[in-house]
């Protein structure tokens with residue numbers, strides 16, 4: 001049997017604040033095989049981002065992350081000290097954030113921020129690698145954009161830069177937290193196509209977070225439907241789309257207008 | 270380009286700069302060197318003349334030499350205090366904001382509280398009473414009036430930044446705490462700190478001038494703008510030059526520093542963050558002295 005890329009069991013994340021505690025993720029189990037794309041779907045506030053960040057152990061403090069098991073590619077994340085996590089972040093697991101406009105340092109040229117993701121090495125080589133990656137994600141005029149400041153680029157272009165940054169070290173797992181939500185509808189399709197292509201080229205595992213089942217249908221192998229911190233339905237994309245069991249999943253399906261037209265496989269429901 | 274060096278404030282600043290340069294050059298070549306503290310280099314209360322460009326005071330000392338010395342003392346001590354307050358306030362603010370040394374954080378916060386519970390006008394007086402009216406006492410009293418602003422600015426900002434996505438993204442590519450602080454947090458806050466420093470300079474000049482004016486600053490014969498103005502008061506109607514020159518120097522430098530601070534603030538778009546953090550501007554600046 002192949003080694004699992006990600007194996008999370010009994011994950012709980014809570015944010016204590018004063019007297020009460022917000023439980024953002026409740027008893028979540030996830031398994032991913034290498035190269036698999038797992039989509040997490042759910043409405044706003046259902047705990048998707050918190051789940052993603054807890055895998056990187058980057059949840060906002062104060063927070064408590066507890067799990068029975070949290071294995072990534074043979075490494076026990078649960079007991080890995082912060083130093084070990086630092087070595088993992090950006091190398092084996094990297095992340096694309098929801099809003100590219102807030103995810104870059106506003107006063108630093110993009111090139112400098114890109115190079116930061118690369119391990120120690122000769123500057124020229126690092127630059128070369130960054131430029132190569134920028135052209136692979138379809139950023140026009142990459143050479144010039146290396147010197148540009150974030151606010152001079154459009155949201156779609158910035159998102160491409162962030163994707164390039166996440167892929168620089170050829171991670172085994174890419175976490176994409178609603179990477180198209182903050183973008184114009186016209187740009188969204190391009191970014192989704194980019195993800196579909198990169199996923200094949202890099203053969204990496206992808207944890208793709210979205211609230212749009214239409215997007216998920218194009219990318220995912222498996223889908224986990226999240227609601228109020230819990231996974232209410234988990235299965236292959238075909239099964240979920242064709243035979244949703246949980247009423248909430250059906251509700252989400254009805255809310256995804258694009259599905260009806262673009263995907264012939266949803267006949268039954 | 271024009272925008273950067275133009276504007277009414279900037280023109281004023283450059284004019285002052287030019288004037289000072291021309292004056293320095295003139296003094297250098299014309300041999301107007303007098304000791305700022307040596308009495309009776311000329312007659313008493315002589316009006317400005319070719320020999321004494323700004324006249325002489327009641328002890329026959331050269332006002333120009335005294336003004337130059339006072340400028341050095343006032344601005345020099347202010348600068349030292351502002352730099353000290355900036356360094357220490359910034360370090361402690363970030364230290365507490367990031368909880369770098371957990372068991373020290375409550376202590377630092379307590380010190381920070383102290384720095385702002387005293388009205389700005391009392392604190393310098395208390396410190397001079399404690400440390401004496403030497404240069405050290407002056408620097409400390411300005412320092413303690415100022416450091417709290419830097420401390421709370423850095424504390425609030427560094428805590429606020431922890432939730433920002435770009436800081437989280439810096440960790441997500443493998444950044445260590447120190448790397449993130451040095452390469453992301455610090456560059457982000459540097460302009461704010463510099464603008465606050467410029468505006469604090471105004472407060473510092475106000476504090477040292479007020480102390481000297483009240484006679485509890487640096488003791489005679491060392492001249493400062495405040496003491497020159499105070500000493501000149503009895504002779505106001507006989508000898509206008511004793512009062513006017515130090516006041517002009519004081520006003521011009523406060524205006525220039527203020528203009529510079531506002532300019533940087535607007536240029537870097539950090540005015541909102543600095544505003545409301547400059548204390549003492551209502552009580553201890555030039556208006557109290559004049």
Ligand SMILES: Nc1ncnc2c1ncn2[C@@H]1O[C@H](COP(=O)(O)OP(=O)(O)OP(=O)(O)O)[C@@H](O)[C@H]1O
Pocket residue numbers: 015017022023024042043044045046047048049050051060061211
């Ligand atoms: N730092 C925090 N402190 C306290 N509560 C938090 C914090 N971050 C998230 N939460 C809570 O956790 C829950 C899940 O939030 P999360 O951001 O993970 O949702 P999400 O599914 O990503 O939503 P969205 O689609 O809007 O991004 C919410 O109820 C939120 O209020």
Ligand SMILES: [Mg+2]
Pocket residue numbers: 048049050098177178
């Ligand atoms: Mg989210």
